Amino acid sequence: MERLPLIAGNWKMYKTVAEALDLAQGLAKECQGLGDREVLICPPFTALKPVSEVVSNTSIQLGAQNCYYEDQGAFTGEISPLMLKDVGCRYVILGHSERRHIFGETDELINKKVAAVIRHGLRPILCVGERLEERESGETFQVVKTQIDGGLAGLEGKDLKDLVIAYEPVWAIGTGKTATPDQAQEVHAFIRNHLGELFGDTLAKGLRILYGGSVKPDNIDSLMAQDDIDGVLVGGASLKLESFVRIVKYQG
Numbered sequence: 748m749e750r751l752p753l754i755a756g757n758w759k760m761y762k763t764v765a766e767a768l769d770l771a772q773g774l775a776k777e778c779q780g781l782g783d784r785e786v787l788i789c790p791p792f793t794a795l796k797p798v799s800e801v802v803s804n805t806s807i808q809l810g811a812q813n814c815y816y817e818d819q820g821a822f823t824g825e826i827s828p829l830m831l832k833d834v835g836c837r838y839v840i841l842g843h844s845e846r847r848h849i850f851g852e853t854d855e856l857i858n859k860k861v862a863a864v865i866r867h868g869l870r871p872i873l874c875v876g877e878r879l880e881e882r883e884s885g886e887t888f889q890v891v892k893t894q895i896d897g898g899l900a901g902l903e904g905k906d907l908k909d910l911v912i913a914y915e916p917v918w919a920i921g922t923g924k925t926a927t928p929d930q931a932q933e934v935h936a937f938i939r940n941h942l943g944e945l946f947g948d949t950l951a952k953g954l955r956i957l958y959g960g961s962v963k964p965d966n967i968d969s970l971m972a973q974d975d976i977d978g979v980l981v982g983g984a985s986l987k988l989e990s991f992v993r994i995v996k997y998q999g
């Protein structure tokens with residue numbers, strides 16, 4: 748099944764509104780006419796609305812980096828899926844390893860967020876990935892399986908047609924150590940196979956699985972050449988116009 752490649756930038760806690768607008772405007776110009784891939788940017792909450800105005804008439808999609816699972820209420824400091832939709836978001840990154848490990852998010856909490864995002868017609872990007880010590884002790888597949896089973900608990904195949912999974916080995920994030928294309932492909936194939944066991948092969952073959960962790964202009968082409976790598980989730984290299992444009996315009 749044809750899967751439209753998705754090249755996503757996770758801007759993390761970087762960029763003022765003025766800086767975000769500047770980058771979004773540059774990207775809008777550079778990404779014209781790219782019909783065979785989808786480009787997504789995920790700015791911080793404060794820049795979503797202004798950036799949305801820049802990208803709304805372009806092919807660039809807008810996403811958020813997190814959200815809460817209730818629609819509204821006394822949840823100081825939180826943002827709901829409803830609010831994200833209101834400012835033009837189509838995607839929401841959930842369960843990023845920084846949310847799991849710095850902010851203590853559990854599979855159970857992430858599962859509630861995934862369900863809420865789907866309920867509102869937004870597309871979740873569920874992040875999974877092992878830590879270095881887990882890889883070294885041979886637990887990679889088990890960790891990834893547990894995160895997928897936990898994150899998708901209670902959901903049915905019919906809810907998941909717009910689900911995106913991002914495999915981001917924690918040891919490769921922000922470290923300059925990319926998983927080799929073969930290492931990434933091995934885990935992506937495992938994830939697709941496991942999704943097939945849970946929801947059937949037809950669905951699993953249509954879902955996009957992104958790789959994240961030190962994706963750069965010099966490794967994008969070999970990553971995208973792998974059968975089960977359907978796109979990337981880029982941190983550091985998505986913050987500069989030149990490097991992100993090179994990644995968006997991967998050869999393959």
Ligand SMILES: O=C(CO)COP(=O)(O)O
Pocket residue numbers: 757843915919920921922923959960961962980981982983984
């Ligand atoms: O966490 C990431 C994307 O979500 C990856 O970050 P880096 O590309 O900076 O390693």
